[in-house]
Amino acid sequence: MEVLSAAGIRYSEKETWENPIEKEADIVAxxxxxxxxxxxxxxxxxxxxxxxxxxxxxxxNVWVHAGRGIARxxxxxxxxxxxxxxxFVDHGSGIADLNRALAGxxxxxxxxxLGLSGTKRLVxxxxxxxxxxxxxxxxxxxxxxxx
Amino acid sequence: MPxxxxxxxxxxxxxxxxxxxxxxxxxxxxxxxxVLEEIEKSGASGLIIDISALETVDxxxxxxxxxxxxxxxxxxxxxVIVGMRPAVAATLVRMGYFMEGIHTALSLEEGLEVxxxxxxxxxxx
Numbered sequence: 001m002e003v004l005s006a007a008g009i010r011y012s013e014k015e016t017w018e019n020p021i022e023k024e025a026d027i028v029a030x031x032x033x034x035x036x037x038x039x040x041x042x043x044x045x046x047x048x049x050x051x052x053x054x055x056x057x058x059x060x061n062v063w064v065h066a067g068r069g070i071a072r073x074x075x076x077x078x079x080x081x082x083x084x085x086x087x088f089v090d091h092g093s094g095i096a097d098l099n100r101a102l103a104g105x106x107x108x109x110x111x112x113x114l115g116l117s118g119t120k121r122l123v124x125x126x127x128x129x130x131x132x133x134x135x136x137x138x139x140x141x142x143x144x145x146x147x
Numbered sequence: 148m149p150x151x152x153x154x155x156x157x158x159x160x161x162x163x164x165x166x167x168x169x170x171x172x173x174x175x176x177x178x179x180x181x182v183l184e185e186i187e188k189s190g191a192s193g194l195i196i197d198i199s200a201l202e203t204v205d206x207x208x209x210x211x212x213x214x215x216x217x218x219x220x221x222x223x224x225x226x227v228i229v230g231m232r233p234a235v236a237a238t239l240v241r242m243g244y245f246m247e248g249i250h251t252a253l254s255l256e257e258g259l260e261v262x263x264x265x266x267x268x269x270x271x272x
Contacts, residue, residue: 028169031203049203049234050241056205057242060172118206118242 008078011085015075021090022068027059030071034086037073041082043144050122051084051142057119058088058138066092066135076141083124083143091135098130153178155185161193161262162186162224163255167200175211182215186224193262194219197255199230209244216249225265226250229258 002012019030034055038048055071062069069090076083095101101116116138120126125141152174156163162185168174186194196212198204204212216226227250239246250265252258 024172028171031205032169035202045232045234046237049232049238052203053205053238053242056203056207060205060207115206118244121241121243122238 009083010077011074017073019071019073020068021059021062021071021088024063027056027063030059030073030086031056033073034084037075038084041075041084041144043084043142047142047144051086054119054122054140054142055086057115058086058140061115061136061138062088062090062092066090076143078143081143081146083141085139085141088138089135090137094132094134094136095130096132098128102128153181155182157185157189157191160191161195161259162189162191163195163197165197165200169203170201170208172207175208179211179215179218183218183222186219186222191224193265194224194226195255195258195262196226196228197230197258198228198235199232201235202232204231204235204239206239206242206244209239209246213246213249225262227252227258227261229253229255 002010004010017033019033020026021030031052035048035052038051043051059071062071069088069092072087072089074085074087076085102120103117116128119140123140123142125139127139128136130136152168153164153166162182164182166178182194185191194216196215198212212228216228219226228246229252231251250261252261
């Protein structure tokens with residue numbers, strides 16, 4: 001089945017993968033799958049590294065802050081453009097002060113404090129929905145460059 | 148020599164570590180401890196970490212590598228990270244991470260040169 005979002009972006013259920021993040025090794029599994037998909041769709045090496053690194057940072061956030069969650073990876077089609085979307089969902093405690101977390105240099109745990117602000121700079125689109133007690137959902141998208 | 152997943156070789160007074168596997172956080176942590184213990188045991192004056200096989204270096208790996216270099220420095224051993232891929236360098240800088248305070252070189256050969264010049268010219272800063 002193919003789905004058309006309000007923004008005109010199409011994706012197919014056949015090209016959607018759901019990865020659980022329940023143990024540390026799952027961080028590596030998510031980043032390997034993102035890397036393989038980005039290469040398969042011929043993203044350039046800088047985009048592959050950016051997407052893979054962003055996936056690694058956000059998977060680690062889920063693992064460190066919430067203990068468990070999922071990473072949903074989708075191949076997107078928008079007219080002739082191809083993109084990758086990764087949605088990270090957890091039901092952890094959420095982020096109380098999102099502005100501060102996005103400003104960078106802020107960390108409450110073992111991550112660098114570059115997590116969210118740094119990751120945002122690696123992708124084309126970055127959406128976050130969170131709040132204290134609500135868990136966190138982060139969606140990132142990167143489109144393949146057209147030449 | 149430690150029997151962890153990342154082999155540590157000694158060549159003269161230099162330890163050479165070539166990272167060729169996808170790094171889990173716990174592997175990175177144990178790697179750091181293995182390297183520091185090996186520096187103590189071997190009395191090596193230089194440490195080269197070759198990351199040319201790594202396609203992804205995220206903030207956790209980058210920070211652990213840089214911290215390993217700083218720890219080695221406290222012990223009296225200079226560290227050079229060699230072979231960082233262009234896409235890895237671009238990604239780290241875009242994220243705002245510059246691996247400050249760490250020597251880098253394009254290749255193993257240049258890394259050895261950096262260590263050689265460090266040994267000859269004492270730091271006068």
